[in-house]
Amino acid sequence: MTGKHLHREFVTIKRMLIKISLAASLVSLEAPAFAADAPKTEKVASWQDLRQQLRATRNFRLGAPFNFKILNDGSRVLYQKTTPPSTAAAVYAFNIKDGSESKLLDADMLSAGEGPVSAEERALRERLRLMTSGINFFASDPSGRYILTPLKGKLFVWDTELKKASEIAKGKGSIFSPKMSADAAKVAFVRESNLYVTALAGGAVKALTKGGSEEKSFGVAEFIAQEELERTDGFWWSPDSKTLLYEEVDQSRVERLSIADPFRPDAEPQRPFYPRPGKVNAKTRFGFVSASGGATTWIDFGSEEFEYVSTVRWTKNGPPTFLLLNRLQNKARLVSADPKTGKTKIILREEDKAWVEVHNSIPIWLADGQGFLWLSDASGSRQLEHRDVNGKLLTSFVLPKLQVKDIQGVSEDSKSVFVEVAVDGSHASLIRINLNDGSFKTVGAEGKETVSANSKFEYGLYVARETSVDGSDKTYLRSIDGKAEKIIPSAAAEPVLKANVSLQTIGPDQVQTAIVRPSNFVKGKKYPVLERAYGGPSSLMVRASGRAYLEDQVMADAMDAIIVRMDTRGTPDRGREWEKAISRKFGSLPVNEHAEILKLLCKQFPELDENRIGVFGWSYGGYFTAYAVLARPDVYKAGVAGAPPVDWLDYDTAYTERYLGLPTTDKEAYESASILPLVKSEKAKKSPRPLLLIHGTGDDNVFFFNSLKLVDEMERQALPYEFLPLMGMTHIVADEALDSRRFERTLEFFRRHLGTKP
Template identity: 40%
Template sequence: MKTTASLLAALASGPLAFGCSGTSEETTDPNPSGGGGDTTGDERPLAPAAHADPAFLEAYAETNRFRLGFPRLVTVLRDGSGVLYLRSGGRSLEGKLYFFDAAAGEERELLTAEMLLGGAEEELSVEEAARRERMRLTASGIASFSVSRDGSTLLVPLSGRLFLVDREGIGRAGSIREIESDAGGAIDPRFSPDGTHVAVVRGGDLYVVDVATGAEARLTTRPGPEVTNGLAEFVAQEEMDRMRGFWWAPDGQSILYQQTDTTAMERMHILDPMHPESEPQSWPYPRPGEANAAVRLGVVPIRGGATTWVEWDHESYPYLCSVVWPTEGPLTVLVQDREQHRESLRTVDPATGATTELFVEEDAAWLNLDQTVPRWIRHGQQLLWSTEREGRFALELRLADGSRVRALTSGELDYRSLLGVDEEAGIAWITASEEPAETHVYRVRLDGEGEPERMTEEPGEHSAVVAHDGSLWVHTMATQEGRNASVVRRANGTEVGELGVEAEEPPFAPSLTFETVGRREWRVAIVRPRDFDETLRYPVILHVYGGPHHRQVTHQPRPYLLDQWHADHNFVVVMIDGRGTPGRGREWERAIDGDFISAPLEDQVEALQQLGDRHPELDLERVGVWGWSFGGYFSAMAVLRRPDIFRAGIAGAPVSEWRDYDTHYTERYLGLPEGEDEEGAYHRSSVLTFATEAEVEDLRPLLLVHGTADDNVYFSHSLKLQNAMFRVGRPSELLALSGLTHMVPEPVVMTRLQERVIGFFEEQLRTR
């Protein structure tokens, strides 16, 4: 077994370093119970203001954080003969389709938007734009594609239109054919398993297209604008990571589809203040304690006919979390209760709609979802499942009746996701790690024999896309030493070649160290100025997320490029992963159950104080905090609850009142809000509570930044927070990003925003 023993040893003996700031401080804390970093007796002078290269910020914005130009949506053909993927230029959002030939070890450009549209302007429907927002997708050009099972034909939606492409005949007359329709823009088109038909959603209804003739037939008819067929509802896309709303039967003769009824839901309205003459956009949005979308499943024949509705106890299990309809194995659904304490995995008889429960998962706090399971194997006689039942995410094998056979991972190996299965070899491919700041690719034996085999060597973040037969896999890596690549490999790891990259190289490597500190062994990243002078004291910027589903500290340099630009203004930037973040086991993550802020804030403060003890160049009298989304929420809470530590904060798109966020996310952690008193979870987790209750004399300035068109964390969150602070005399400033959503994709806005971030911290941390 290949382990992370050497990495853990490095963490135990000193920090991991990049750039010019490598040091050898001990990571065993002299004061494990906490304590502040006393800078008052340190006579080092304060580092003066410095100017970082503005050209970097422009390049950072125009390259989308130096991420444009890397392969994405990598798809390995089922027979392992090659790889399809999208890629743009280093400063272009326009996606193009490429093919890597495994036999020749070469790639070629296959398809562009120009070839499909012939120069016509690209247009997105409101529905498709919203779907891309849920996917955090900012690309133009070819943004998605699918391929027939035999690999011969491509299906490409673009600008609301739908194209069939003969993969081998591209460039010849007739190789590109548009499926024309007047029923509306094409959303989520997919081939039938035999490649003879395409299913697609248009105008909120499900259609099927005969590939040979191009004839299109409507399979559903929505009774009104509040009902859609074939689309996942908002919380499924945003919070469950389920983007699909229909599934083909293995024989291609019928389709299972989701019907969503939002009639009972509240509607939120987004008005563009820059254009008051425009009609506001209206969206159904489920706030805690209020109505969710009503969701049900039905099976419809592709030749037309009545829908057979799937039956389960919707009262007990209102959430539809995942669906699989495998080639060999039963149609299977995972449904969940509103509190997310209990979920039921059920098989479905598509002929009658009847369901049979295989087993139930329960958790007193909440259940996390894994969209890579269940995975049926061995002709439907066994299935793979993941669970946190023993205190850490693990992969396990079960029989067709749901009974458990064995765990396939255990101990300190934290399972992350299932990548694929090679049934002939008896192997499952997974991502997992023993080190919270890393992710690696492993192979585990289905018979439970032996130890998991680690397939990726270098410290960093690794993932893979595996061919159906396991013969070929694409290894995507972002390593500690700065290598970012997608390497095509044979099953045994032998390298075939690399997928091409057009991404620009950053102009510098971050001056970055990783450390482990404190009684909870917090993982920490520190970015110092590239011309760091150990004889000076530096103001500190805590760049934070601090919440579920995201790790701020990962052993790769590229995510810290903006932090380096901040640091080069003569700050030290610190990132800390405390309790509530993933990858450290059930107890670590469940520390936020019923209280979003207390454990994360305690951990960030204590770890910061430990760093102050260890590194006297950190001026803990001058600490600022900033973050986005949950990180914005944390930043606002930090300056309100701990003004003794945090001198100023920047809150980007913060949730200020959890009663105004969505059901599935909020109720997972805080429960239902009915009948709650002033000591309840929502009260103690609300920024508004502390904006009005905190001591007014503890005035710490807060800069709020928010997109006015944000349909995830609505702009009203920042408006309510600024209003509350204004009325009690607390200092705050609101920077409204006109017309922007939860993302900041426009280079000019990203540039100006970061200039304001560093200007704010210069004003608050150095000049006062």
């Protein structure tokens, strides 16, 4: 699923920029027509203005800086940014000393001509939900002199001092995932499913593998790793730049599903490899090969069966390290490998009766043999641990009432660590922990703002984003010692309206909720209620950021309704028991808890009309919606479900089995999670609620046939539904006309069934 992918910022690239071609802001001033010398009055912005602005800027990400890399001079950072209304990303540098920004590279400076991107890059863009143009990916040496980027299937090096481009590794086939060696002398990349290496300065290209094909690839992460384990890399350089570690993926036994184009019945359907629960996954193995070529030393992970390699780390302070997961992901082993022999050593064992949470930032190996840093849920809340080189626990750092979200960096002397922590579920903060005495203090802003790291803490600097409920949003470059700070320039537009949102905790569990009221809210009036739902694991809906609710404000004003969000049990950042309560309880746990919280909200806030409650969502949120109107018709009166997984036997292995188990041993969990039995239930027949289904026919994440199954069953049971297929769309609706129709149909549907007027 996409929850975790949609809320981390790389992976900030992960759900950040999609194709845009509309104009930017619609803010304008209008002069009254009755007198030439009359004073000008400011036009009051409407929800239509905000709606078009959101579309034109893709939720105000267009023009905002992203994908930061701190340079080793301790004063500059590289990043990407577009110039609205263009979608073409370019590479910029910003200097904290004088506050200057300079554009270093854009696509026009490379003269790439035309050429196809590789199949691997197209797949990765879909995994990252990325559809930008221009410079989509880049890397640089530590000083920032050389920028490496693939473009139109070719590979370029840009010298920022000479302002000169060089195309390297020319040849047949598109280039994918180029990576610069640590000494910035060589570049490794994938072409036609094989791994190659060449000099950064150009010259001969050396093939390190051969025999790559659609079924067997070298240096490319498998679908499950990219989609569900947050590992997009399939090869890694050694710290000394002499060796490459790479992955071999064999998909010959993996099931292939079909995606046909209804508009082109003569075209061959797409046939992606897609492992479903209980079926065969891709077979993988990992090996070491010299950067100059030669035989591969394959790694022996031992006789114990582990299905997935979720994390691979090879840094200067530690050995090549792998986090192995069994099929159910409730057992994990952290192992190191010897590059010369391929033999492994178990460093750490982790087990959890539900699932072991994966963090791709760990382990972080410390300098001078001081061991490594780890994150664990064993205490009941996620906390930082310091372990020796053999995995023995040295210190567990307890942060009262805080839960560590991720490790963002370590000081050069390995005496301090910087972590991002969850304060109360909706707020985040950055903390510096002293590894010697366990003392800690907040880094950056304190108070109502939420602060998240947008880069690692290194070379004395870090990038952070600070947001608040009032709508303020800034990204700044700051020195770790706090003596210097500069706002990084953004070309993103300012919203023409602010979200009229309030955050509330309610019920004995202090559930976090967000309530968005119409801009012209009238006290004492009854309003219909729409829940924007997700409800699935690894994702939060309630955040202390006013800009997160701008789409809700559009819906609130357009519908003259109140929009509600909430995070009940099964969501992250409130401890192990809270987060893992959803295990084997898909559907039933979140839907029932959301329904009860809605009842409490209606009692506490009389403007919420409990007799006119609707629900809408996409992906897992679409699943939640369909489940809700069928299982809880006493609360939910209508729903709009987008791209819903209908029967979890049809989703992928890693995500589904992590939370529901194996179909052979956890049959009841799958049956209770499926929407199809609910369609046949007496409750649904006795109190039928209208449902609008929306789904892209080209979706290769939640396949289109999911909605077809639900439509077929609802038709057979004579339940009310409407169906909007979006021709050719994937899991992301990038077509502007179809996106507009999706919104308009949703609006019209709720107006009709919840009794509101346009």
